Amino acid sequence: MIDLGSVQVTLKLAVASTAILMVVATPLAWWLSITRSRAKPLFEAVTALPLVLPPTVLGFYLLILLSPNSPMGAVWVHVTGESLTFSFTGILIASIIHSLPFTVQPLQSAFESVGRRPMEVAASLGASPFDAFVSVAAPLAKRGFLTAAVLGFAHSVGEFGVILMVGGNIPNRTRVVSIDIYSSVETLDYGRAHALSLGMLAFAFLVLVFVFMINRRYWASGKPS
Amino acid sequence: MASLAEQLKLDLVLRYQNLELEVSEEIYLSGVTTLFGPSGAGKSTLLRVVAGIERSALGQITYMGIPWLDSKTGLFVPPHKRAVAMVFQDTQLFPHLTVAGNLNYGYRRRNRRCGPEWSEVTEALDLDPLLDRDVDALSGGERQRVALGRSLLAAPRLLLLDEPLAALDAARKAEIMPYLKRVIAEFDLPIIYVTHSKLEVRLLASRVLALVNGKVVRGNESLDGARHSEHSCIRASVVGLECPGLAVCKVGEGVMLAEMQGKHAVGTEVELVIERSSMLLFAGEGGNALAAGKLDGVVSSIDRSTDGTLLHVTMSTAGGELVANLHRSSWIERQLAINDAMQVVISKPAVVSYSL
Numbered sequence: 001m002i003d004l005g006s007v008q009v010t011l012k013l014a015v016a017s018t019a020i021l022m023v024v025a026t027p028l029a030w031w032l033s034i035t036r037s038r039a040k041p042l043f044e045a046v047t048a049l050p051l052v053l054p055p056t057v058l059g060f061y062l063l064i065l066l067s068p069n070s071p072m073g074a075v076w077v078h079v080t081g082e083s084l085t086f087s088f089t090g091i092l093i094a095s096i097i098h099s100l101p102f103t104v105q106p107l108q109s110a111f112e113s114v115g116r117r118p119m120e121v122a123a124s125l126g127a128s129p130f131d132a133f134v135s136v137a138a139p140l141a142k143r144g145f146l147t148a149a150v151l152g153f154a155h156s157v158g159e160f161g162v163i164l165m166v167g168g169n170i171p172n173r174t175r176v177v178s179i180d181i182y183s184s185v186e187t188l189d190y191g192r193a194h195a196l197s198l199g200m201l202a203f204a205f206l207v208l209v210f211v212f213m214i215n216r217r218y219w220a221s222g223k224p225s
Numbered sequence: 226m227a228s229l230a231e232q233l234k235l236d237l238v239l240r241y242q243n244l245e246l247e248v249s250e251e252i253y254l255s256g257v258t259t260l261f262g263p264s265g266a267g268k269s270t271l272l273r274v275v276a277g278i279e280r281s282a283l284g285q286i287t288y289m290g291i292p293w294l295d296s297k298t299g300l301f302v303p304p305h306k307r308a309v310a311m312v313f314q315d316t317q318l319f320p321h322l323t324v325a326g327n328l329n330y331g332y333r334r335r336n337r338r339c340g341p342e343w344s345e346v347t348e349a350l351d352l353d354p355l356l357d358r359d360v361d362a363l364s365g366g367e368r369q370r371v372a373l374g375r376s377l378l379a380a381p382r383l384l385l386l387d388e389p390l391a392a393l394d395a396a397r398k399a400e401i402m403p404y405l406k407r408v409i410a411e412f413d414l415p416i417i418y419v420t421h422s423k424l425e426v427r428l429l430a431s432r433v434l435a436l437v438n439g440k441v442v443r444g445n446e447s448l449d450g451a452r453h454s455e456h457s458c459i460r461a462s463v464v465g466l467e468c469p470g471l472a473v474c475k476v477g478e479g480v481m482l483a484e485m486q487g488k489h490a491v492g493t494e495v496e497l498v499i500e501r502s503s504m505l506l507f508a509g510e511g512g513n514a515l516a517a518g519k520l521d522g523v524v525s526s527i528d529r530s531t532d533g534t535l536l537h538v539t540m541s542t543a544g545g546e547l548v549a550n551l552h553r554s555s556w557i558e559r560q561l562a563i564n565d566a567m568q569v570v571i572s573k574p575a576v577v578s579y580s581l
Contacts (some may be wrong), residue, residue, distance in 0.1 A: 003380075019284050025378075115319055118317065118319065119275075120273075120304070120311075121311070121313065121317045121319075122280045122305075122319075123277070123278065123303070123304035123305045124276050124278065124305075124309060124310055124311040124328070124376075124379075124385075125305075125310060125331035125332075125334060125375065125376070125379045126305050126308065126331055126334035126335060126379050127305055127334055128305050129303075129305075131305075131334070132305075135330070136319060136321075139321045140320070140321055143299055178456055196505075
């Protein structure tokens with residue numbers, strides 16, 4: 001039986017970062033979908049940066065930002081007694097930031113296709129903006145939520161470079177499957193690398209099939225819901 | 226006369242693309258006020274400003290003395306606190322809810338104790354058979370009835386209707402019109418009704434506010450035909466075209482001119498809307514009177530108006546019952562008797578209704 005510690009860390013990381021991502025990405029995507037602010041392209045660019053940056057660049061800056069020598073890292077050490085770098089919390093933060101565009105963009109386009117009108121109708125029927133969002137906009141954008149959650153989860157599972165930079169390769173703490181495969185190959189343990197890689201391949205394939213199925217129903221039903 | 230407290234006071238300026246809306250008006254909060262005018266005149270935009278959905282207007286809105294908007298002090302009451310329900314041309318029913326879910330949406334959120342009961346609304350609009358249906362499975366007319374019911378159940382203090390019939394074909398319009406009239410009659414609710422149809426103004430309005438290029442227009446002759454008056458409806462068939470927009474119709478042996486909105490082929494059965502005060506009655510032949518219409522009929526009932534100044538004379542004609550409003554005098558009353566054959570002479574052309 002092979003050691004499944006890295007699989008456990010990966011799943012824990014993916015579940016936690018997906019949950020937090022949905023909470024963070026929903027208001028951000030909503031704001032981007034309704035704002036008429038001139039700063040909108042700026043915010044969209046910042047949100048999309050992790051898509052184009054090499055993970056090492058993002059990882060390098062996060063390493064600097066989270067290290068105990070930085071103000072933020074120092075506060076964390078002061079409060080919890082632990083360092084953010086080379087810890088699970090550290091790679092969680094890194095994973096959230098790196099996966100943000102994958103959740104914000106499907107949500108934003110789902111909200112945009114719902115449009116303003118249903119919210120206006122809800123308001124005229126006595127719903128406060130938050131109430132209208134929960135009772136009308138969110139149910140109408142439910143496929144967007146599903147797509148965002150699946151993509152965010154899948155992307156967190158496949159994280160490599162950023163986590164290696166911020167978290168290193170500590171078994172049962174920061175060693176995720178992708179890093180495990182890398183070090184298995186480095187140590188010429190091809191059997192282990194094969195098993196883990198095949199698992200990842202199957203997982204990625206299933207996720208994509210699922211996403212395309214959601215999107216297909218989305219278009220086939222002929223309405224943005 | 227309504228007191229100042231029963232008014233919606235608007236003092237607004239709004240620039241929106243090519244439109245410059247400038248309205249300073251007091252609207253009485255009773256019956257139906259139609260906002261009438263060509264498309265692009267700013268009618269719908271004004272309605273959205275009143276509802277609070279369009280926020281870029283500058284100026285003041287005061288509802289019964291309560292300020293809703295005052296851009297000088299920065300006051301803005303958000304739409305969900307105004308208790309103003311709006312019915313949209315494209316209904317905007319929520320597709321993720323059933324008919325009952327849509328109706329319940331505003332009902333659950335009404336922030337006033339008063340307002341119509343669930344059963345009053347579903348009965349008035351015949352909604353009970355539709356309750357479990359998906360909104361996708363409704364016809365255009367049914368959708369509009371549900372939208373109307375949903376708004377009423379939100380217990381609004383003011384109901385805004387944005388061209389509720391414009392997206393429907395003539396048959397659907399004819400289907401909805403009786404429901405609209407019932408809503409106006411049964412629920413004591415001030416309504417602002419946006420339309421570009423003279424006929425809808427004639428059938429529904431207590432008063433008319435004409436809007437052209439973002440400004441209220443008064444004394445515009447082209448709108449005289451739109452001013453509200455009591456009317457009667459009879460059946461007729463089109464026999465010819467006098468000039469574009471004016472048809473010659475036959476009612477039994479009688480002939481009547483009628484303004485048309487669309488095109489009706491010769492032989493089409495139509496319903497004519499005739500102003501009650503435009504009729505004169507002639508015992509025997511109306512002879513040489515030059516008029517827009519002459520019909521034969523028999524007096525079937527004679528009633529006095531509540532204030533006693535008018536006589537409502539109901540005439541049976543080949544196209545159904547027609548009521549003529551005559552100013553009451555003892556001389557007229559002596560001349561009139563039930564079952565008298567009379568000729569009805571009508572001074573103004575009728576309007577072809579949506580029907581048949």
